Amino acid sequence: QRSGEVIDTRVGRKTGTWIRDQVAQSGVLLDKAAIQALTENAGExxxxxxxxxxxxxxVFGQDTLVTLEEAAPYLGAAGGVPPWELTDAIASGNAAEALQKLKRLRQAGGRHEMQxxxxxxxxxxxxLRLAGLEIRNAEEAAHLLGDKGSSFRAGKSLQDARKLGNSQSKKAIxxxxxxxxxxxxxxxxxxDIILEVLVARLSYLYLA
Structure with a gap:
């Protein structure tokens, strides 16, 4: 809470929209690159x-355009990221990005290795539960996985299962x-070294 206002920290995947709204209401004019940097730096x-x-x-006053270069010194240390940013980076096959997300989960996010x-x-x-099965869509995947409500997460799992296949899914486990x-x-x-090696190897599975 700040100045009597309750800050909704449960913004999840809508973080970017929420931050753009905050910028619009603040009277500070940030260029697109500065808003993107603010969003990435805030994380969770x-x-x-x-x-x-x-x-x-x-520092800059109201209604003055602030560029990324000008704003950068005031953005603070990078915050933690939600877990799906790590798994999304792994699924992209980009080991370097995945390792960056892992670092933010560990350091800024404060998550234990076992977590x-x-x-x-x-x-x-x-x-792995979906790999190799003839599943037509996210709704069928959600039913098999026992997900309630939105089938979005099941759809992501199905997409990854199709990318990896049964053999690579078993290798991941x-x-x-x-x-x-x-x-x-x-x-x-x-x-930290064990996790870094693991995340890099999981990322490479998507490139095989």
Whole structure:
């Protein structure tokens, strides 16, 4: 809460729209690149956005166009990202982007290694359940997975299952099992290194 106003932190996938609305209401004029940077930097920490906008307004004044270069020093440290940004980056096959999302989940998001492993295991377990099956659409996938309400998440799982196929989906679960043992002390490596290797390998599965 700031200045008597309740900040809705449950904006989820609508973060970009919410932040653009906040910018419009703030009296600060940001160029497109600055708004994009503000959105990416905020991540899950949407409560910080109004403070950043207030700072920009005090520095540059109202109704003055502020560029990304001018705004950058005031954006603060990058916030955490929601888990689906990590799994989406993995599914794109872009290991570098996936590792960046992992870093923000670990550092800014404060998530424990085993929490991230559990997120990834749940994600790929859903994919494996669908891989190799003749499923026509997201609604059928949602029914099989037991999802209630929106079929959006099931549709994403189905899309990944079609990309990976049965063999690569099983390989993903195998990689996750190996990482679980490593995090429990079998490898002697630091947890961050284990997760980085895992995320890179999962990303490469989508390129095979």
């Amino acid at each position: 920490d949407v409560a910080s956005v109004q403070g950043v906008l207030a700072t920009l307004k005090s 991230i492993l559990a997120i990834l295991h749940g994600h790929f377990s859903r994919i 195998s990689l996750l099992s190996d990482a679980d043992l490593a995090l429990r002390g079998q490898s002697g490596l630091a947890g």
